[in-house]
Amino acid sequence: MFKEEAVIREILCEVLYGDNMIEQKRISQLLRVSIGLVNKTVGRLEQIGAMSKTGKKYSVTSFKKVLMLWSSLRNLQRDIVYMTRVILPVREIERDLPDGSILSAYSAFNYMFNEAPADYSEVWAYIPENILPEVKTRFPPNNLPSNLYxxxxxxxxxxxxxxxxxxxxxxxxxxxxVDLWNIPSWYSKEYIALLEKKIAEIKDGILE
Incomplete structure (x- = not known):
């Protein structure tokens, strides 16, 4: 994942859970990235009408535009470092992932909101490089269609x-x-539709 994506993610998180004002210097220090990168990212968002300057800070004028831009930039397939078929129910796969794993996609939605708009058969998780060997030991490679990514x-x-x-x-x-947006499974659309409703519940009117 590129550092520009980390900047966009931080902007989205801060707006979703805080106010609409963004301070570039603070984001630069928080993420340990150059102020130039933050300014470039903010400038890109300003060009598409997603942010505007207010004094020394910027405000997000369209959360959805920022979200859509990142969704178009995200390349989930590029970040896949291992995939295999696991002949277990998804709940057991999720449970058996080593400590340090961060769930995404359908699993994350299910645990985050305690519901799922459709049954799912895939598990997607972010894994630090140092525990990848343990993942491969627990879930050995094979030539079957993958369901663990x-x-x-x-x-x-x-x-x-x-x-x-x-x-x-x-x-x-x-x-x-953005991860759900980039997964080709047919039921990802159902998760995205419900997630948009959940986002609107977190902050009313944010997707307008």
Whole structure:
């Protein structure tokens, strides 16, 4: 995942759970990325009418435009570092993932909101590189159609998950949205539709 995506994710999380004002310097320090990168990302969002300058800060004028831009930039397939077929129910696969795993997609939605709009048969999870060998030991490779997808994790994603998923080892809501958007399974559309309703419940009118 590119650092620009981490900046966009932070902007979305801060707006979803706070106010609409964004301070570039603070984001730069929080994510340990250059102020130039933050300014470039904010400038890109300003060009599409998703942000506007207010004094020394920027405000997000269209949360949905920011979300759609990131969804179009996200390349989930590029971040897959391992996939295999596991002949177990999805709940057992989720339970057997090693400590340090961060669930995304259908599993994250299910645990985050305690409901699922459709049955699912795939598990997607972000895994730090140091525990990938353990994942491969628990879930050996085979030539069957995959139902377990392991994504490359990074420090910024882990920190974001800790701050915005209430300690549940789940991705944040914006990360969940763009990941679902980039999964080809037919039922991902049902999850996206319900997630948009959940986002509107978190902050009324945010997707308008």
């Amino acid at each position: 392991i994504l490359k994790s990074d420090t910024l994603l882990l920190e974001n998950a800790r701050r915005f998923s209430k300690g549940m080892n789940l991705v944040s809501v914006p990360q969940l949205y």
